[in-house]
Amino acid sequence: MNYSDLIDQLAEATGNSKVKTKELLGDAISVLSDQLSKGTGVSIPELGTFTVKVKEVQKVYNPHHDAYLMVPPKRVVEFSPASGLKSELKFTGREDE
């Protein structure tokens, strides 16, 4: 499902116009990203938790250039799904198995 599908459905579900929905979603996303960029974790019920984790320096080997690289530490977003969502989707698309 791409972004416009999402907006379509969301507009339908909330009864707002698509433009309005887009704005609202944009606001929500910007608040979320703000929090995350401050390093603050955010949890959304029934969806999951977004946390920010610092990855330590890593040494990696690039076989193509035969060189060792030192990858600097970085902050990454991690998402861990809520357990309800997880079990709900556990076998989605694989019901036959």
Add this chain to the structure above:
Amino acid sequence: MSEKITFKELVELIAKQSEQSQNATNSFIGELVQIIESGLKKSGSVSISGFGKFELRWMNEREGVNPQTGEEITIPGQNKIVFKPYKDLREQVNRPYAKLKTKVLDDTPVKKQKKETLPDDVQIKVTEKPKDERGTGKLIIPVPKLKFSPKKEPPKEDRDVAKDIEDPKVDDGEDMLIERPVPVPVPVAEPKESREEADLLPEDIFKEKRHEIPAEPIKKDEKKRAPLKKKAQKSSGMNWTYTAAAVIVAIAILIIFLMMQRTEGPAEVATTQNEEVVTPEPPAVPDPEPEQEVTVEPEAVPQPDGDPFPFELQPHSVLAGESHWTIADTQMGDPFLWPVIYELNKEQYNNPDFIRAQENLTIPSDADPDQLTDLQLEQVALGYLSVYRWTAENRPENAKYFLWAVGVYSMDILYSVENEVDANDWEFALRR
């Protein structure tokens, strides 16, 4: 980094941003979550522009072990929900570290560095100049020995030398003027001497110490300054003859290097020595006294407490996005000096990992990272020591790296805390 805000707070923030009621926002997010879920169910992926993409990824059945019982089990295939942040979000979140670049490393130094990895920030720089290091490295290898051993093991010869250089005046003074307290000159003479030697090579010592120093010289370091060749040979037998030869070569190179240094820029040493040679001549008692104090004060006391702070200070208001690391980099020219800033301001915030924007810090302004004086080096070491103490309490598994770093800047300070620190950390700190 571990803070979290509750969902309620999040809703409040979003409501404020979008000028909607909290109820409306709440139900909006509820709808959003449901649509994400149904979207995942139907198509297996949901993309939110500017944020990221949720995806289902099928994990095949695999073998696993129950961590509690150690029993082998088969984990059935199942979907995993993956969130892939888009570039905007990734960059925004990573902004504090955005300046750090991936470095290509030489093959050989890497293996060593791996062993002695410093924590995050400390490490990158270590690897930054692997090449310079290789060029100069060999020359400088024995330097730490020169520098540290006299401090560690100052007794006989050192003190004698010290007396040759310094004490004439002091002795004169004592003879002539009995009121002068005896203890004064002794502590003066000692550190001064060791310092003078060290002064020869502040730059190189500093450079070299930043990188790891091969294990060899350190061991000798521990064995003190005694005749090196003999020691190496005696204690180790035939297999070590090669090592001994290498050491001899290294010493030869060092000596040449020292001589060059001496001819080039021994200005400081020369002047101090001259002063000392000259001062004993005038017998007038009151004169030498102030002079002596002048020469002694800045250099003598190894402890920082009674000392004037070795850096010039300036106030600094923290900007958003700054860290100790970046401040040290921009203001002092070397990010590795950040513990000095922490040491200066630790009363304000206990945690060295966090500083708040708008916070007013006192920071050094005049550091020349390639020309740090001994006192400045010690100050850096003390900073690392504070960081070590904090880390030992809060994240003991990482603490040893900071202790190691203390030794990089001052072995004296490292040795002075031998009894307070964790034995394992201590052992690690001596490895280099």
